[in-house]
Amino acid sequence: xxxxxxxxxxxxxxxxxxxxxxxxxxxxxxxxxxxxxxxxxxxxxxxxxxxxxxxxxxxxxxxxxxxxxxxxxxxxxxxxxxxxxxxxxxxxxxxxxxxxxxxxxxxxxxxxxxxxxxxxxxxxxxxxxxxxxxxxxxxxxxxxxxxxxxxxxxxxxxxxxxxxxxxxxxxxxxxxxxxxxxxxxxxxxxxxxxxxxxxxxxxxxxxxxxxxxxxxxxxxxxxxxxxxxxxxxxxxxxxxxxxxxxxxxxxxxxxxxxxxxxxxxxxxxxxxxxxxxxxxxxxxxxxxxxxx
Numbered sequence: 315x316x317x318x319x320x321x322x323x324x325x326x327x328x329x330x331x332x333x334x335x336x337x338x339x340x341x342x343x344x345x346x347x348x349x350x351x352x353x354x355x356x357x358x359x360x361x362x363x364x365x366x367x368x369x370x371x372x373x374x375x376x377x378x379x380x381x382x383x384x385x386x387x388x389x390x391x392x393x394x395x396x397x398x399x400x401x402x403x404x405x406x407x408x409x410x411x412x413x414x415x416x417x418x419x420x421x422x423x424x425x426x427x428x429x430x431x432x433x434x435x436x437x438x439x440x441x442x443x444x445x446x447x448x449x450x451x452x453x454x455x456x457x458x459x460x461x462x463x464x465x466x467x468x469x470x471x472x473x474x475x476x477x478x479x480x481x482x483x484x485x486x487x488x489x490x491x492x493x494x495x496x497x498x499x500x501x502x503x504x505x506x507x508x509x510x511x512x513x514x515x516x517x518x519x520x521x522x523x524x525x526x527x528x529x530x531x532x533x534x535x536x537x538x539x540x541x542x543x544x545x546x547x548x549x550x551x552x553x554x555x556x557x558x559x560x561x562x563x564x565x566x567x568x569x570x571x572x573x574x575x576x577x578x579x580x581x582x583x584x585x586x587x588x589x590x591x592x593x594x595x596x597x598x599x600x601x602x603x604x605x606x
């Protein structure tokens with residue numbers, strides 16, 4: 315089995331844990347290829363073989379890569395989605411960050427998770443993506459997102475108006491700081507913090523959630539993901555922010571934007587002892603009395 319290892323924000327405090335992960339992987343005789351920047355930082359602390367393979371992006375991931383392991387938080391996992399793209403390489407996330415909805419394997423469960431990979435006792439969960447069509451090139455040839463697409467006012471500029479359409483039919487004008495279109499996977503991210511609902515990953519839907527809306531009767535809405543959602547933006551300035559997951563572009567109001575379901579999906583590795591209900595109970599403390 316050939317595993318690619320990706321880490322975005324290298325912290326020296328994680329070195330002992332990373333050493334233990336590498337020892338576990340080597341003990342099971344798994345082949346490894348490292349993200350080049352991760353390799354450069356890691357080799358100052360860990361002795362790695364001189365012939366260690368590296369990659370810089372999805373174009374030079376070795377043929378036959380079986381899986382990509384993301385070592386970090388959810389942001390690292392979202393970066394990894396751009397690496398695998400439409401290659402069908404499954405992703406598994408080990409959480410070195412904080413909350414970790416996507417990078418759901420905590421440090422104390424890594425040994426069991428690796429054993430699950432070796433034994434093949436895991437499930438591949440297909441997750442839908444958002445695709446952005448725009449009148450100018452954006453996001454460096456990777457106009458897709460696992461979590462969400464957003465339109466947002468820039469810096470401290472005043473509230474904006476976002477005229478929103480479903481398949482060309484007018485839905486609503488949002489007077490707000492911004493607007494989020496989230497996938498079911500992204501429903502537990504930015505959308506949730508702005509009052510959006512939790513949606514099961516298998517649901518065929520998008521969640522449209524306003525950010526700090528001025529019209530207080532406006533609420534998040536769930537729509538089928540076979541809709542094309544398009545936008546017209548107005549504001550006192552000519553520039554706005556547009557994001558796909560953790561990536562940001564500055565756009566002008568005359569840029570035409572529309573999001574729809576991406577043609578391909580990504581696969582997330584779920585060890586058999588993990589599932590979505592367990593994750594939200596652990597991360598959101600559902601069913602736990604915290605008063606004591």
